[in-house]
Amino acid sequence: MNSTPPGPAVEVVGLRKAYGEKVAVADVGFTVEHGEVFGILGPNGAGKTTTVEAVAGMRVGDAGRIRVHGLDPWTERDALTRVLSIQLQESRLQAKITAQEAFELWSALYDDPVPWREVAERLGLTEHLGRRFGALSGGQQQRLSIALALVARPRVVVLDELSTGLDPRARRDVWQVVRDLRAGGTTVLLVTHSMEEAQSLCDRVAIIDRGRIRALDTPEGLIRAAGEATTMTFVPSTPIDLDAVRDLPGVTEVRAEGGLVVVTGAEDAAVTVVTDLVARGVVPTRLNVTAGSLDSAYLDLTAAPDQVETPA
Numbered sequence: 516m517n518s519t520p521p522g523p524a525v526e527v528v529g530l531r532k533a534y535g536e537k538v539a540v541a542d543v544g545f546t547v548e549h550g551e552v553f554g555i556l557g558p559n560g561a562g563k564t565t566t567v568e569a570v571a572g573m574r575v576g577d578a579g580r581i582r583v584h585g586l587d588p589w590t591e592r593d594a595l596t597r598v599l600s601i602q603l604q605e606s607r608l609q610a611k612i613t614a615q616e617a618f619e620l621w622s623a624l625y626d627d628p629v630p631w632r633e634v635a636e637r638l639g640l641t642e643h644l645g646r647r648f649g650a651l652s653g654g655q656q657q658r659l660s661i662a663l664a665l666v667a668r669p670r671v672v673v674l675d676e677l678s679t680g681l682d683p684r685a686r687r688d689v690w691q692v693v694r695d696l697r698a699g700g701t702t703v704l705l706v707t708h709s710m711e712e713a714q715s716l717c718d719r720v721a722i723i724d725r726g727r728i729r730a731l732d733t734p735e736g737l738i739r740a741a742g743e744a745t746t747m748t749f750v751p752s753t754p755i756d757l758d759a760v761r762d763l764p765g766v767t768e769v770r771a772e773g774g775l776v777v778v779t780g781a782e783d784a785a786v787t788v789v790t791d792l793v794a795r796g797v798v799p800t801r802l803n804v805t806a807g808s809l810d811s812a813y814l815d816l817t818a819a820p821d822q823v824e825t826p827a
């Protein structure tokens with residue numbers, strides 16, 4: 516068991532899903548390789564949860580085709596549960612069930628569960644095992660929902676807003692859990708609003724907006740495509756000709772802010788600028804170089820909220 520089937524871990528082709536007049540997913544397609552951490556980013560209402568819940572067999576699309584380890588989640592739901600787990604959405608557990616009872620119940624559902632106490636420990640839940648779900652804090656409920664998804668020893672795990680509402684330590688712990696999953700060969704589909712999370716955890720990221728994929732690449736690729744990836748600031752030891760800096764290869768913008776010179780450009784422009792300055796006998800003091808982030812790529816590729824797509 517648990518052998519890796521041929522083909523990708525997850526394949527989504529031409530997914531479409533409308534709720535009445537509202538088109539939640541207009542046309543989404545992507546492929547996730549085995550062992551990949553694949554991020555899905557996008558504004559509120561973009562269709563992210565609809566997409567991953569369709570992958571998990573919880574919603575059936577109006578059109579399109581999905582395969583998870585070769586299984587059709589819309590018609591082979593039972594077989595799918597042996598391969599894929601999805602983090603429970605809030606309030607899917609009864610308020611009166613204790614964390615321990617939930618772990619025991621979940622473990623009983625699977626043939627080869629991970630020893631649940633290990634999972635509870637990794638997610639900082641050991642001391643809360645006797646507490647009822649309804650009495651756990653939002654962050655503890657969130658961690659329990661992630662932990663329960665892992666008990667099944669899934670080959671593919673879907674985490675929807677993994678770290679929303681978690682304190683910084685808990686967030687660090689769940690990030691480590693994702694890295695461990697990846698190291699163990701588990702495929703992760705990660706819906707997130709955090710650029711930092713996407714940049715630090717994901718091999719590739721799809722940016723979804725208004726039901727369509729607007730970009731799909733590695734975080735670095737998206738940043739590069741957004742341009743102006745790197746910003747450098749410095750105070751020149753003697754006055755400099757800003758136009759000469761602007762003409763250097765890779766530089767897209769140069770401006771002076773008080774005594775500070777701000778240069779934006781391609782990743783290697785910083786080295787070019789420093790080399791050029793030094794050749795002219797100018798020392799760039801208080802030098803600061805900041806690599807680009809996913810933020811600019813995301814903002815370029817997504818529209819303001821509330822712009823709705825009418826049904827085709």
Ligand SMILES: Nc1ncnc2c1ncn2[C@@H]1O[C@H](COP(=O)(O)OP(=O)(O)OP(=O)(O)O)[C@@H](O)[C@H]1O
Nearest residue numbers: 534537538539557558559560561562563564565566
């Ligand atoms: N069961 C439903 N009935 C009607 N409309 C729905 C339903 N589920 C989602 N929608 C609508 O479909 C659109 C996409 O919703 P979805 O939850 O997939 O977005 P999302 O990208 O996950 O958003 P968020 O970041 O806010 O969680 C939204 O406009 C939402 O209001």
